[in-house]
Amino acid sequence: MKILFAAGENAWGGMLHELRKNLPQHEYVVNGSFAIDSLAGYDVLIPTMGRITAELLATADRLQLIQQCGAGLEGVDIAAADARGIMVANVPTDVSGNADSVAELGIYFMIGLSRNISGMAAGLQQRTMGEPKGLALSGKTVGIIGLGGIGRALIARLRPFGVRLIGVKQNAPEAAQKELDLDWVGTPEQLPELLEQSDYVVLALPVNSDTANLFDHDTFTQMKPGAFLINLARGGLIDRAALEEALATGQIAGAGLDVFWDEPPDPDDPVFSYNVIATPHCAGCTDVAIAGIARGVCANIARVEQGLEPLNRATT
Numbered sequence: 001m002k003i004l005f006a007a008g009e010n011a012w013g014g015m016l017h018e019l020r021k022n023l024p025q026h027e028y029v030v031n032g033s034f035a036i037d038s039l040a041g042y043d044v045l046i047p048t049m050g051r052i053t054a055e056l057l058a059t060a061d062r063l064q065l066i067q068q069c070g071a072g073l074e075g076v077d078i079a080a081a082d083a084r085g086i087m088v089a090n091v092p093t094d095v096s097g098n099a100d101s102v103a104e105l106g107i108y109f110m111i112g113l114s115r116n117i118s119g120m121a122a123g124l125q126q127r128t129m130g131e132p133k134g135l136a137l138s139g140k141t142v143g144i145i146g147l148g149g150i151g152r153a154l155i156a157r158l159r160p161f162g163v164r165l166i167g168v169k170q171n172a173p174e175a176a177q178k179e180l181d182l183d184w185v186g187t188p189e190q191l192p193e194l195l196e197q198s199d200y201v202v203l204a205l206p207v208n209s210d211t212a213n214l215f216d217h218d219t220f221t222q223m224k225p226g227a228f229l230i231n232l233a234r235g236g237l238i239d240r241a242a243l244e245e246a247l248a249t250g251q252i253a254g255a256g257l258d259v260f261w262d263e264p265p266d267p268d269d270p271v272f273s274y275n276v277i278a279t280p281h282c283a284g285c286t287d288v289a290i291a292g293i294a295r296g297v298c299a300n301i302a303r304v305e306q307g308l309e310p311l312n313r314a315t316t
Contacts, residue, residue, distance in 0.1 A: 001043040001305060004048040006031045013285035015069050021047075023301060028114035039063050047076060049263065052079035058081040065089065065304045069293050070284060071149075074207055074234065080314040087115060089310035092298030093284075094149030098293060102204075102258075103153035107161075108202055109230045109256025110137060112277050137282040138162040143198030146190070146205030147176050150232055152200060155180055162294055170205075195222040200230060201286050207234035215239060226253045229283050232283055235260040240271065247274035258283040 005016050005294060009030050020028060024072045029042070034050040039060035045052070046069050057063075057080050066076055069091040081088050093099035111117075115134035123131060140165040155165055166184040167190055177185035186193055188210075193243045195201060201223060205211060215229070216239040223229070229252055231238060242263040246252045254275030272278060283292070300310035 001028045001301070002029065002041060003044040003046065004029050004031060004036070004039070004042045004086075005046045005048070005303070006034055007048040008032055010262070012048065013282075013287075013290040014296060015046075015290060015297075018290060019298060019301075020284075022294060022298045026301070044304070046297065047186075049229070050075060052076040053079070056100040057081055057084055057086065060084065062085065065300065065310060067297055067300050067310065069297055070096075072206075072234065073314055074236075076314075078200040078314055084316055087304065088314045089300050089312050090314060091293050092149060092312055094152070095312070096284075096289055096292035096296055098284040098289040099149035099153040101286040101289040102150050103157050104286075105258060105279065105283040106150075106154055106202055106230055106232050106256070107157055108205075110142075110228065113254040113275065115257055116275075117277070118275070119221055139200040141166060141197050142200045142202065143224055144168065144202045144204055145194070146203065147180065147185070147234065148204065150204040151202075154179065154204065166194055166197060191219075192222045195219070196224055198224060198227055200228050202230040202261055203233045203237050205233055205237070208238040212236050213239045215242065217242045217245065220251055223252055225251060228252065228254050228256065231259055233259065235263060241256050244271050244274075247271065247276070305307050 003026050009016060016028065016030065031156055032292050034048060034057060036050050039045060039056060042063055044065045044067060045063060046067055048069060052075060053065060054077050057077065063086050066086060066088045070091050071093050073088065073090055076088055078088050090175055114137065117134045136162060142158055144154055144167045147167050147169045150225060151167065158165060160199040165182045168186050168188060170188060173185040173187055220242055244256065257276060257278045259281055303310050
């Protein structure tokens with residue numbers, strides 16, 4: 001089979017190396033970027049962050065599978081793929097171990113922002129000791145928007161810190177509150193209640209037509225003054241101008257960002273001049289997560305080669 005990998009040779013923590021090691025019999029073509037001109041001649045596409053439109057799918061002459069190396073499929077026109085008989089699948093975060101790695105980075109963001117890690121580094125340079133004064137996590141309220149794999153992994157890891165845990169979930173919030181033993185779980189319509197209580201707001205939900213630019217000017221004004229925003233999900237959840245305004249006015253005290261409005265973002269973006277810890281969309285780039293995702297991708301390629309349906313298939 002001929003497989004197109006829509007990223008650089010060493011992207012995504014060496015994912016391509018894992019695929020070649022586990023499925024050496026296939027031919028791999030490295031696109032070198034997220035932009036794809038044609039799908040002609042390929043059996044499998046690994047899109048990474050590429051936009052897979054109906055127009056692009058029209059160039060496919062033998063494509064059988066679009067297999068994401070992770071969970072996000074917002075860039076794939078699944079309906080158009082279905083119409084052409086092309087299967088689409090992903091590797092859920094709770095299956096791959098990706099959720100655990102992303103949750104760990106989320107906690108790093110919380111601690112780094114609360115303890116003013118940039119101020120600590122400056123203190124060493126200036127030879128000042130015993131400062132800056134930071135904030136402890138203990139006793140604070142963490143509001144998690146999205147209680148899927150990443151949200152649940154965060155909950156498990158945050159409990160020992162002595163925080164109060166609340167959340168927002170699309171469906172069955174009462175059942176989720178009981179199952180996860182949270183202090184409160186609301187519906188999306190109750191988001192303002194979460195925002196006014198939370199010292200840390202964590203985004204762990206998909207981006208779609210309902211959630212795009214969810215955090216706009218009005219949403220930021222509903223946040224508890226001095227709170228921190230952590231985005232572990234997708235950059236499209238946040239309106240960039242509204243974020244800069246919230247940071248500039250002090251409405252929020254800082255932000256931890258692994259995803260951005262444009263990827264890669266402009267390193268000179270004024271947003272980064274505030275109390276922001278930013279990482280290059282690498283929350284899931286760990287040894288554990290990459291190995292787990294590779295297992296899922298390889299399993300599905302092997303299944304399709306055998307004439308079977310892939311696991312975790314997405315349909316409209």
